[in-house]
Amino acid sequence: MTFRRLNALAWFAVLGGALAWAAQLAFGYQLALARCSSLNARFSIPFHVWGIALSSLAVTVALLSEATAIFVYRATREAETVRVKRVHFLSITAITINPLVLAISAMSGVGTALLSLCHQS
Numbered sequence: 001m002t003f004r005r006l007n008a009l010a011w012f013a014v015l016g017g018a019l020a021w022a023a024q025l026a027f028g029y030q031l032a033l034a035r036c037s038s039l040n041a042r043f044s045i046p047f048h049v050w051g052i053a054l055s056s057l058a059v060t061v062a063l064l065s066e067a068t069a070i071f072v073y074r075a076t077r078e079a080e081t082v083r084v085k086r087v088h089f090l091s092i093t094a095i096t097i098n099p100l101v102l103a104i105s106a107m108s109g110v111g112t113a114l115l116s117l118c119h120q121s
Contacts, residue, residue: 001075003083003084003087006072006075006076006084006087007083007087009068009071009072010069010072010087010090010091010094011090012065012068013065013066013068013069013072013090013091013094013095013098014065014069014090014093014094014097015065016061016062016064016065016068017058017061017062017065017066017097017098017101017102017105018097018101019061020057020058020061020062020065020101020105021058021062021101021104021105021108023054023058024054024055024057024058024105024108025108027054028050028051028054028108028112031045031047031050031051032047032117032118035047035117035118036117036118047112047117048112048113048117051109051112051113052109052112052113054109054112055105055106055108055109055110055112055113056109058105058108058109059102059105059106059109062098062101062102062105063102065094065098065101066094066095066098066099066102068094069091069094069095069098070091070095072087072088072090072091072094073088073091073092073095076088076091
């Protein structure tokens with residue numbers, strides 16, 4: 001496999017899950033604002049359904065990022081040049097980060113599904 005392809009896969013492995021979680025957080029927050037800030041029922045959004053869908057998408061991307069990180073790690077195990085060693089290091093970073101992102105995305109989805117919506121603290 002070419003260096004450019006391995007480099008692109010390594011960057012997806014590092015950033016894919018984290019960006020998916022950030023998108024889940026941003027869109028979920030906006031959905032909650034649209035649902036809870038409306039004084040009438042004009043924004044009756046099925047929030048729990050959308051929250052579970054966003055969480056499922058983020059978990060899927062995090063799993064794909066982890067699988068990609070493992071693939072790049074195995075492909076660059078016998079690295080000889082500095083460029084390929086850098087890609088190997090990125091894959092190790094992604095293997096470390098993605099389980100954390102996966103747990104955060106899954107817990108956010110479980111919280112969205114189980115907790116009540118629109119209550120003031």
